[in-house]
Amino acid sequence: MVSGVASGVAQHLGVEVLWVRVAFAALAGLGGAGMLAYGLLWVFARQEPEDANAAPLPARERQQALGLAAVGIGLFAAVTALSGFAGGWYVVPLVTGLGGAALVWREADEVQRRRWRDGARTGVSEVVGGVTRTMVVRVVAGVVLLCGGMTLFLVQNVTLDQLPGVLLAVAATLIGVAVITIPWWLRLIRELDEQRRASVRTREREEIAAHLHDSVLQTLALIQKQAENPREVVRLARGQERQLRSWLYGPSGYGGGDRPVTDPSDPAHGEAPSATMSAAVARACGEVEDTFAVAVQHVVVGDCQLDEPLTALVQAAREAIVNSAKHSGEGEVSVYVEVEPEEVTVFVRDRGKGFDPAQVSADRHGLADSIHGRMERNGGRVTLRTAPGEGAEVQLSMPRRKESRT
Amino acid sequence: MTTDSGAAQAPTGPVRVFLVDDHGLFRAGVRAELESLAQDQVQVVGEAGSVGEAVAGIGHHQPDVVLLDVHMPDGGGAEVLRRVRPTHPSVVFLALSVSDAAEDVIAVIRAGARGYVTKTISSQELVKAVRRVSEGDAVFSPRLAGFVLDAFSDRPGAAPISDPELDLLTPRERDVLxxxxxxYAYKEIASELFISVKTVETHVSSVLRKTQLSNRYELSRWATDRRLV
Structure with a gap:
């Protein structure tokens, strides 16, 4: 009713708001615990952004809440009086003071709600500025009430104890100022925090949206344009799939980016994740897929750092994949890489039409230079298995250098 | 679609398949493909779009094979496996997913799936895979075979082997993988290694059992990443 704490609590606990109010009233009877709890919840509980279309409180419920609040305060007064607590006298300044503080704090609360409604502007100017007439009236009334309460309290005290009166008055004033401004500071800090978090969220969302726009939406548009050309559609879809996967699962491709590297003690591992065998193979396969519109299925077992012979191995393998893609007539090429302690072996295989190795003309550089030449220069071996009509498989083995062995 | 007509079929009749995938479009696609391509071999008896529906539907239809999506809300394929397998041990699961990340593959295999294929598999291959798991064999995609080889490899500094029966692959199993x-297809593997297709199937099933039961660190790590074991 005052600040919506009761209904908030009710919503949170999933019970009728009436019961929450009754509980607050009953607690108020127990030495003011209800009021204290209400105040604390008000200050510290996170406020929900106000729903613009929220139904206004029905009059009946409002009356009920007011009644309950009155009963609570009455209970409090009665219990305090009965327990002989200062003869009930000090309750009057206390209640007056609390009432004043409540008015002032409610004002701070309203400022925040208005901010929610108006959207985010800079925090400070909004909290301090934007003063309206009713607001001034309310704050002044609150301050007056608070001061009144304090004065009453002081007057009593001073009559009891004359000496430290002045000091007490100064302290009381300071406390009063602090009490009045605390909610502003609290809210200010919390709102800044909230704003920071919101801007982080926005940045993340923008980043994802930008990525999806640059890649996925563009690809979908291209696919729609190329709808009559199935080969092209497959190429676009495969390329996009690969890109999205590497974006989702980290830089080193499949396996979520934290696959165990063969040698965990290798000092270089982790520093250059793109310089590993598996990453290089994945990149080569992706390039061929993009260029020749075939599916290149690659499987890598084990992993290691690339060195010079292994780079040559990857290049030779790429050449073999290109040959399969160009000449086999099949839409799929299988690549299998196994990293063993002594050597790295690559198999490139297709189920296409195959060929007779003896009849490959001498002026074809692909197999001779790019594959045999590269491999032999670095101490590797090439084995070719093919026959017309039976597909082709190229096996490339490269011994690993001693210092990089595991 | 028919639901119970296949209940009293001979063992050589069509395999009764249940589809579980939270993407209705994908379910419709698979159903259409299976029905147009292999009406006599595969019969789709029902489908479900969530874990709860799947558990109820599998209990009701008692299919031979469940095609199971890995990624779904409320725990995904692994959750379906956990809830259905104790009560229906005869139902066979084939995982079907867009993801071929190690933790996904290994996690559903260890939860009890008899095979794993990716959604880009051709319809003919899918029918073959369904028939194969329904006959009690295992289906390994090339990448799953790669993961298993990787997980069972002898790395320097790997955890000590506690149960050689489960934690090591035989040289022959390694060759097959x-x-x-x-x-390679099973037939090609058989002729390459001069063994029968049946022997290849036996080796693959044995590798599947080891993958499901072994305590190798890599396997349990991939599984615990998805809070499975």
Missing amino acids: RLLARG
Whole structure:
């Protein structure tokens, strides 16, 4: 009713708001615990952004809440009086003071709600500025009430104890100022925090949206344009799939980016994740897929750092994949890489039409230079298995250098 | 679609398949493909779009094979496996997913799936895979074979082997897996290794059992990443 704490609590606990109010009233009877709890919840509980279309409180419920609040305060007064607590006298300044503080704090609360409604502007100017007439009236009334309460309290005290009166008055004033401004500071800090978090969220969302726009939406548009050309559609879809996967699962491709590297003690591992065998193979396969519109299925077992012979191995393998893609007539090429302690072996295989190795003309550089030449220069071996009509498989083995062995 | 007509079929009749995938479009696509391509071999008896529906539907239809999506809300394929397998041990699961990340593959295999294929698989291959798991064999995609080889490899500094029966692959199983990872079909593997197709199937099933039961660190790590074991 005052600040919506009761209904908030009710919503949170999933019970009728009436019961929450009754509980607050009953607690108020127990030495003011209800009021204290209400105040604390008000200050510290996170406020929900106000729903613009929220139904206004029905009059009946409002009356009920007011009644309950009155009963609570009455209970409090009665219990305090009965327990002989200062003869009930000090309750009057206390209640007056609390009432004043409540008015002032409610004002701070309203400022925040208005901010929610108006959207985010800079925090400070909004909290301090934007003063309206009713607001001034309310704050002044609150301050007056608070001061009144304090004065009453002081007057009593001073009559009891004359000496430290002045000091007490100064302290009381300071406390009063602090009490009045605390909610502003609290809210200010919390709102800044909230704003920071919101801007982080926005940045993340923008980043994802930008990525999806640059890649996925563009690809979908291209696919729609190329709808009559199935080969092209497959190429676009495969390329996009690969890109999205590497974006989702980290830089080193499949396996979520934290696959165990063969040698965990290798000092270089982790520093250059793109310089590993598996990453290089994945990149080569992706390039061929993009260029020749075939599916290149690659499987890598084990992993290691690339060195010079292994780079040559990857290049030779790429050449073999290109040959399969160009000449086999099949839409799929299988690549299998196994990293063993002594050597790295690559198999490139297709189920296409195959060929007779003896009849490959001498002026074809692909197999001779790019594959045999590269491999032999670095101490590797090439084995070719093919026959017309039976597909082709190229096996490339490269011994690993001693210092990089595991 | 028919639901119970296949209940009293002979063992050679069509395999009764249940589809579980939270994407209705994908379910419709698979159903259409299976029905147009292999009406006599595969019969789709029902489908479900969530874990709860799947558990109820599998209990009701008692299918031979469940095609199971890995990624779904409320725990995904692994959750379906956990809830259905104790009560229906005869139902066989084939995982079907867009993801071929190690933790996904290994996690559903260890939860009890008899095979794993990716959604880009051709319809003919899918029918073959369904028939194969329904006959009690295992289905390994090349990449799954690669993962298993990787997980069972002898790394320096790997955890000590506690149960050699489960934690090590035989040289023959390793050969079979290598050829699977190279994209060979069972028949091609058989002729390459001079063994029968049945023997290849036996080796693959044995590898599947080891993958499901072994305590190798890599396997349990991949599984615990998805909070499975």
